[in-house]
Amino acid sequence: MAITAEMVKELRDKTGAGMMDCKKALSEAGGDMEKAVEVLRKSGVAKAEKKSGRATKEGKIITRITGGKGAMVEVLCETDFVATNEKFINFINGIVERTLELDGDGCVTEKAQAAEQENMVAMIATIGENMQLRRAARWVTNGKLASYLHMGGRIGVMVDVEGETDEAFLNDLCMHIAAFKPDYICPNCIDADVIAKEREIAAAQLTGKPANIIDKIVDGKLNKWYSEVCLLRQPWIKDDKTCLAKLKPNLKVNRFLRWEVGEEL
Structure with missing residues (x-):
């Protein structure tokens, strides 16, 4: 024929x-x-x-929020040329929309990978590069969700909060997380063994100091460390003389994600 x-x-x-x-x-x-x-x-x-064996070091992060549901996905490819390709971006937008409708609250990477397997194979055949759906998250909340993409989607942030806030401040909060890379929300969120290890390291730096002042110095070092790794304690992005805990004492941060394309997991 x-x-x-x-x-x-x-x-x-x-x-x-x-x-x-x-x-x-x-x-x-x-x-x-x-x-x-x-x-x-x-x-x-x-x-x-x-x-499948070819390295995927480029890619894009996409977020989607609808009411009390939010999703964020990271899809990797081989080249920046594909990462900025309209067809690839439309493909990821489809993935995040479908991820939003999955079951679960939190990490849904395995579910999303299984759901998108055929779509991924078809896109690899179409684009001609190896790709992978590296991670996916889906949140459901009674609070407020916000997200932010930086550097064209190389960095993605999603937050879940309750209390006193507005859209503009939530955008600032997401920008702060993107810029300052907090590891924790507050000191109370840090495992006791992690704090104990930091205290041990700080004390080891004080060899020869009088024992009666070591604890005070260690406490000071820990407070400085908290201001580096805890979201509520970090110097605020728009005013380094204050912090989130002082700016918004009635705001509760339930959780946050900060992803960067290709970072170590």
Whole structure:
């Protein structure tokens, strides 16, 4: 059966595959459109397997918030060229929308990866680069959610808060988290063994000091460390003479995420 340009176009519109791949699939399927789609899907799996070992160091983070639900996903690819490609961005937007509708509250990476497996294979076949859905989170809250993307989606932030706030301040809060990389919300959120280790390190730096002042110096060092790693204690992004705890004493930060493309997990 003769393969026409119209048939190739129809298959491309259905699958997003390249023109030559579509023509080859239609020839193999004897012009049967559904069989050609199946041929392309099988071909896509083979191509994805071949590319699976290639390094994925670029990518993008996307967030989506609807009412009391929020989602954030990170999808990696091989090159910055693809990371800024409209087709790739539309693909990630689709993933985050579907992640928003998954079950669960918190990390949903495995669920999202399973749900997007076929879509990922098809996109790898279409784009021609290895890709991976690296992580995904979905939150449900009775409070307020906000998110922020920095450097074109290389850094993504999502926060869940309750109490006194507004949209502008929440945006500032997300920007602060993006810039200052807090590890914890407050000192009470830090495991006791982590604090004990920091206290031990601080005390070891004071060899030779009188024992009666070591505890006071260690306490001072711990307070300085808290101001570096705790969101509520860090110097505020717009006024380093104050901090979030003083600015918004009635604001409760339930949780936050700060992701950076390709960072160590």
